[in-house]
Amino acid sequence: MPQDKLHKISASLGIGKLQRHIFLCADQSDAKCCSRKTSLESWDYLKMRLKEHPGIFRTKVHCLRICEDGPIAVVYPEGIWYKLASREVIQRIVDEHLIGGRPVEEFIFARDPLNPPPAG
Numbered sequence: 001m002p003q004d005k006l007h008k009i010s011a012s013l014g015i016g017k018l019q020r021h022i023f024l025c026a027d028q029s030d031a032k033c034c035s036r037k038t039s040l041e042s043w044d045y046l047k048m049r050l051k052e053h054p055g056i057f058r059t060k061v062h063c064l065r066i067c068e069d070g071p072i073a074v075v076y077p078e079g080i081w082y083k084l085a086s087r088e089v090i091q092r093i094v095d096e097h098l099i100g101g102r103p104v105e106e107f108i109f110a111r112d113p114l115n116p117p118p119a120g
């Protein structure tokens with residue numbers, strides 16, 4: 001694929017100007033952390049809400065390897081991991097964290113802002 005086509009696609013997705021990125025375990029091939037139905041309700045709601053917020057990127061993943069107390073979500077750049085991310089909790093994550101910048105403390109189970117090793 002020509003490089004300028006990739007540039008156009010990434011620019012149309014807002015890549016280069018993103019503020020946050022949320023990954024959500026949903027539509028799993030092997031639903032372990034919650035039911036597929038619950039995860040899809042969260043995913044559909046997340047997609048609908050983020051249409052109005054092009055600076056926030058969303059990615060659906062089939063498993064984040066926690067496989068307990070899901071749906072599981074993780075938000076970067078803060079590296080905040082959320083449990084029990086039902087539709088109602090996703091609503092709070094969108095309003096309070098993704099838009100408002102204040103993580104939803106009662107659903108956080110881990111924190112890991114990425115800290116790459118020094119180059120060279």
Ligand code: FES
Nearest residue numbers: 025033063064067
């Ligand atoms: S199935 Fe959701 S984290 Fe593994």
